[in-house]
Amino acid sequence: MRLDLRGLQISFAGLLVVSGAHYLGQDASEAGCLRADSGSSGPAIECSPDPLNVAHMVEIxxxxSIFGIDEAEVRYRGCQKVPFETRMKGKGYLISYQVPANNNGKQLVAPIMHELAHVFQAREAGSFLALLKAPSLRIELGADFLAGLMSANIETQIPLDILQEDVVLVGRYYEKEEGAHGTPEQRNNAFRLGHFHGYKTFKKSFPAALKEFNKNLYGSLLN
Structure with missing residues (x-):
């Protein structure tokens, strides 16, 4: 079964491609995954369940908690070759992460916050499919903005400049079209905009912050 909706191509037998991001799914209830890899649609990669114990990190x-996502709804898997991605899995979500060569799990805090931001964005939009009606660049920079806002709301020993560098790991290694996730400068600016302006203005009001980003702040990152 296929349908086209504003450039959205859905195949419930396998692959959904939208605005440079891939969604994978076996049926309509598993519409897919928002992937950092915007060009490849290769075979599925088998990975271990959360090898770096991301689920137990205090920052995550x-x-x-702040995003309002139940821990039981999210599972993680990781290996060295998998792209960062967020996939609907049944009634919950499966987040895949790339294991760093040094096995430093703290390097994943900012990228995982970016992926959790996609879950939040989808809920605010009503569904992943509704979210994907927006341009890919706005979705991705919005997730960086929310990750930056989150970094100002949680307690962590990770320096801000390290978090800012780490968030660019999402999409950077697999990006084939720069516009899909934005330039490193745009992404760093989005993260810092969330951390400083977003926190000063909205504190923990993430829905209001996301609305402001989509309406007014997103355009400032493109100039």
């Missing part, structure tokens, strides 16, 4: 637990 705090982010889930």
């Amino acid at each position: 637990k705090a982010a889930l």
